[in-house]
Amino acid sequence: MIFCLDIAHTLKLLLDQEDTDGDKKITIEDKGPKVFTIKSISNEDYKVEGTYHLSNLLQELVIAKNNGHEVAEIPIQHIEELPATRVSRMIKDYFWEGLTRTMDLEGIEKLIHDTKNETLASSKLRVYVPFRDEVALQYYKKLERILPVETIQLPQEVTPQYVKSINDKPGILSLKLEKTDQGLKGVPFVVPGGRFNEMYGWDSYFESVGLLIDGKVDLAKAMADNFQYEIEYYGKILNANRSYYLTRTQPPFYSSLIREIYEVSKDKNWLKSHLKTAIKEYETVWMVEGKRLTENGLNRYLAQGIGMPPECEKGHFDAILKPFADALKLSVEDYIIKYDSGEIKNPELDQYFIHDRTVRESGHDTSYRIEGNCADLNLVELNAMLYKYETDFYELIENEFDGQFESFTTDYWQQKAEARQKAVDIYLWNESKGLYFDYNVVTQSQSSFVAASTLASLWANLCSEKQAKLLIQNAIPLLKEKGGIAGCDKESRGDISPDRPARQWDYPNGWAPHQMMIWKGLFNYGYEDVAQELIYRWLYMITQNAVDYNGTIPEKYDVVAATHKVFAEYGNVGTDFEYITQEGFGWMNASYQYGLSLLKPKFISDLNVLKDPDEIF
Incomplete structure (x- = not known):
């Protein structure tokens, strides 16, 4: 049955009757009669009943309106669609498109209206471009002629001191541009949504899992291509492509991403290029001694940066700062100004903000599991992720490159993985509790905090069959809830x-x-x-x-x-x-x-x- 409806008229009647709290939605909290009558093309009445079906009608009317229709045919099967079927269809057909962005003319126009730019002292959107990307520099310079954009080239070496110096001049970081018949276009990426209107690190991997399921292989590949650009030009996969994230990475999922894309695309040249970059990231971001690699052979997060993270909302650190401000008989606001300028030196606070930034680099911002000591912790999930890098490299080189990839052999990666597995068993596995726990390299002790991350070892195929059995028996009952x-x-x-x-x-x-x-x-x-x-x-x-x-x-x-x-x-x-x-x-x-x-x-x-x-x- 098809209903040909006057969109504006029907919307007004529906909302006037059913949206009793005036939020322009129809939910179980509205107190309307929950029955709304529409007429079919053949003038038959049809009663739409219940919150779910009424909200489906509302959504279908708005979709038609957004498509430019004043009068539209609304199919009954969309109003009566089974819930799981509808949610999945909306994700595939609407949500991914709504979350897709580019860093070109069209995308920059949208970014200018991002809520993060509303409080900027400048009326222009700042676009920071890597030192070596001359193509991007010239592209955004040209955009300055037609858009309120300010293009800024980053220095050859981006230091924490430099990043601090631009904290009051925040902006977006350029991503990959590619040549097309129509000129340069931004390689697309998917954002988390809402106020998160940029490309985030580990979000991008999980989003790509959904994209591949929904057949959007090219978009998943584009996400990986932007990862590659970030590693080549910024030295790491960024927390997100904002200027204040230049010293922070995110949980490492790059090897998983390229492997899962390759399983679908079978593009071996693409795989070869990305495998080379993934190995580079592994070696230069994660395996540098004294930084994110600790003496016991396991890894930690360690975000560089100076002072307070600028992306936090006003007042976020007031409870931390107040005792220091009170001791000097200053207001918190005055203390922040003096601390930020360097007039006040506070090593304790400096250390606090290292841990705070590191929490944000871990992706788990925030949790009492890692608050105040994150930079001292070999986290279970991080070492599981890096074990998966090592085994992914081993299996890809073994299966796709005959056991040798540039200077790397399968034996090399097998040894790396085995060494990590042994270290995990020593430092992170707790035999008596049958769980994995984070390890503090300063206190040289295991945490007792039971988190969902204890199960990450299953995802990485890191544990033995015996460990897996114990882990599932012990962790699931502690963590399983109704949802x-x-x-x-x-x-x-x-x-x-x-x-x-x-x-x-x-x-x-x-x-x-x-x-x-x-x-x-x-x-x-x-x-x-x-x-x-x-x-x-x-x-x-x-x-x-x-x-x-x-x-x-x-x-x-x-x-x-x-x-x-x-x-x-x-x-x-x-x-x-x-x-x-x-x-x-x-x-x-x-x-x-x-x-x-x-x-x-x-x-x-x-x-x-x-x-x-x-x-x-």
């Missing part, structure tokens, strides 16, 4: 109070990258039944919230209450929209598509009728 795996268990997080507020990567919150890695890890070791339950719980939570809240797919969830209503720092990106979300959230979208690709048909059927996981498992 999936929590960032940590409640006991590890400890009590929360005004003086010790909740941290967003801790209990009760759950995050897409943790779920995706854990699912893959469980499949690696044959624990498919456990994986099916965890996948179902996560997708159920997302689907139920999308049904109840107008298709909302945000950044994070409270997995204990199985809700997107998260009470933690920074709010919840992806909830602030009108009528219809155009983006969802990057790695949340990917987790949904990845989970559906793994879930058995029986559970997909249960998901479409929103059967409570506690009734199934």
Whole structure:
């Protein structure tokens, strides 16, 4: 049945009746009658009933409006679409496009209106260009003639002192441009969404998992090509392409990305180029002694930088700074000015901000697991990721390059992986508890903080069959909640109070990258039944919230209450929209598509009728 509707008229009637709280959405919190009558082309009445179907109608009307239609045919199958089917279709057909950006004329025009630029002292968008990229420099210089853009060439050596000197002149960092028949175009990339309107490090890997599932291979390849550009021109895969991230990298997933793309594309020349760059990143970013490589052979995060991270909102560090300010009888604002200018020297605070930046480099910003000591920790997940680099290099060289790639042999990478595995067993594995824990190289002791990251070793195929069995038996019961795996268990997080507020990567919150890695890890070791339950719980939570809240797919969830209503720092990106979300959230979208690709048909059927996981498992 087809309904030919006057878009503006129907929208007004629908919202006037059903959007009782005036937020331009239809959710379970609205108090309307939950029944709305429309007429078909043949003048038959059709009643749209319930929050979910009414919000579907709202979304379909807005899609038609956004496509320039005043009158449009709305198919009944989209209004009555099964929930999981609809969420997946919206991700594939709408959200990825809504999250795709470029660093060319078209993309720069959009970036000028980014919320991060609203508070800039300059009315121009600053574009920082690497010292060696003359093509990009000339391209953006030309854009200055037609757009409010200021192009700035970075020095040949980008030091922490230089980055500090431009903290009050923040801007975007250029990414790869490629020649086309129409001239230079920006190589596209996917952003997380909302206020995160730039290319982020580990987000990009997980987004690419979803892109590959949805057949968007060229876009996934473009993400890897931008990674390659960052390594070649900025020396690392950046936290994100903003000027204040120049001294920070992110969790390493580059080898996984290129391997998974190659499995689909079979482009060996592309693989060869990226494998060379990935090895370069491994050696120059991660394996330099005294920096991110520690004496025990394991790795840590270590973000360089001086002073307060400039991207934080005003007041974020007030509780830390106040005791120092009080001691000098200064206001916090005056203390910040004097500390930032160098008039006040405070080695204790300097060390605090090294750890703080390092937390941000780890991607887990923030968590009590790593607060105040992150630069001293061999983190479980980081060493699992680097073990996977080493085994990926081994297997790619063995299978695709006959055991020899430039000066590297399979034996070399096998030895690297075996050495790391032995060190992990010594320093990170706890036999009595059957769990992996972070290791502090300063205190020379294991942490006791139980986090979702303990399961990263399954994803990397790092543990033995015996370790895997113990790990699953011990970790899953501590971390499993109604909506999936929590960032940590409640006991590890400890009590929360005004003086010790909740941290967003801790209990009760759950995050897409943790779920995706854990699912893959469980499949690696044959624990498919456990994986099916965890996948179902996560997708159920997302689907139920999308049904109840107008298709909302945000950044994070409270997995204990199985809700997107998260009470933690920074709010919840992806909830602030009108009528219809155009983006969802990057790695949340990917987790949904990845989970559906793994879930058995029986559970997909249960998901479409929103059967409570506690009734199934």
